[in-house]
Amino acid sequence: MKVAVLRFPGTNCEFDTQYAFEKLGHETELIWHEETTLPEGIELVVVPGGFSYGDYLRSGSIARFAPVMKAVKAFAENGGKVLGICNGFQILTEAGMLPGALKRNNNLHFISKHQTLCVVNNDNAFLNKCEKGEVLNIPIAHADGNYYIDEESLAQMEANGQILLRYSDAEGNRTVVNGSVTSIAGVCNETKNVFGLMPHPERAMEVILGSEDGIRMLQGFEA
Amino acid sequence: MKVIVNVFLKEGVLDPQGKAAHHALHSLGFEGVNEVRIGKQIVLDIDASDKAEAEAKVKEMAETLLANTVIEDYTIEIA
Numbered sequence: 001m002k003v004a005v006l007r008f009p010g011t012n013c014e015f016d017t018q019y020a021f022e023k024l025g026h027e028t029e030l031i032w033h034e035e036t037t038l039p040e041g042i043e044l045v046v047v048p049g050g051f052s053y054g055d056y057l058r059s060g061s062i063a064r065f066a067p068v069m070k071a072v073k074a075f076a077e078n079g080g081k082v083l084g085i086c087n088g089f090q091i092l093t094e095a096g097m098l099p100g101a102l103k104r105n106n107n108l109h110f111i112s113k114h115q116t117l118c119v120v121n122n123d124n125a126f127l128n129k130c131e132k133g134e135v136l137n138i139p140i141a142h143a144d145g146n147y148y149i150d151e152e153s154l155a156q157m158e159a160n161g162q163i164l165l166r167y168s169d170a171e172g173n174r175t176v177v178n179g180s181v182t183s184i185a186g187v188c189n190e191t192k193n194v195f196g197l198m199p200h201p202e203r204a205m206e207v208i209l210g211s212e213d214g215i216r217m218l219q220g221f222e223a
Numbered sequence: 224m225k226v227i228v229n230v231f232l233k234e235g236v237l238d239p240q241g242k243a244a245h246h247a248l249h250s251l252g253f254e255g256v257n258e259v260r261i262g263k264q265i266v267l268d269i270d271a272s273d274k275a276e277a278e279a280k281v282k283e284m285a286e287t288l289l290a291n292t293v294i295e296d297y298t299i300e301i302a
Binding site: 057058061062065093094100101103104105106107108146148179 | 232236237239240242243288289291293294
């Protein structure tokens with residue numbers, strides 16, 4: 001699989017993301033934000049984590065207007081798969097490619113730790129290698145991860161299987177981590193080809209670094 | 224022309240920073256504070272021939288970039 005990893009000024013997870021996909025045997029290419037096209041044969045676009053444009057105004061609000069994002073939007077509209085991790089999730093919500101928005105964490109702290117997550121839906125191109133109800137251990141590192149969505153849209157997303165992950169305890173019971181509506185940690189769009197999550201699966205690729213649960217998450221795209 | 228855009232989280236969307244400031248005011252002994260909401264003020268200096276043109280221009284800027292209307296409301300004041 002050929003994976004494009006976007007790079008904005010202030011992105012800092014692009015190399016971890018490349019490492020993760022290359023460890024799984026995929027070819028990766030870094031794409032600078034000023035590019036107006038994606039290379040031929042790309043099967044997945046990853047918008048990695050970091051602090052694009054210094055998080056000025058709102059996290060992701062400026063990156064969404066970068067030239068490369070037009071190409072990413074067109075790619076997604078043609079059914080291409082897009083994954084946004086952390087700042088990438090914020091960028092995709094700001095771009096209107098994913099529903100909802102990410103607010104400042106309820107406790108106003110930057111939260112950086114390993115966190116257990118419960119898989120809510122696996123009937124999609126991302127989490128199909130994970131079991132429904134399974135608990136994964138994945139690091140989180142964010143200040144603006146407090147997912148907001150209005151009640152009506154939330155009900156539609158739930159009915160359509162668009163809630164992917166929720167913060168949970170080790171038994172899979174929802175826990176409050178950052179104030180997200182119903183503890184949501186990850187979602188997808190209606191057509192289930194654009195995915196976003198605050199946790200960092202690319203940082204959970206080695207047992208020696210605390211967890212390799214990210215492997216099964218990212219392997220989902222191989223199907 | 225000077226234009227001021229005030230951006231606030233929508234009513235009903237919890238404002239964590241406002242909550243924290245409210246709590247701090249209470250801890251400092253300030254009484255009778257019912258609510259604190261924290262927003263942003265964006266001051267623009269723009270070219271426009273009249274107020275209506277300025278307002279129309281800034282409204283488009285607010286909808287496009289300055290506010291995220293999923294969670295935020297905004298007001299426009301022409302100085």
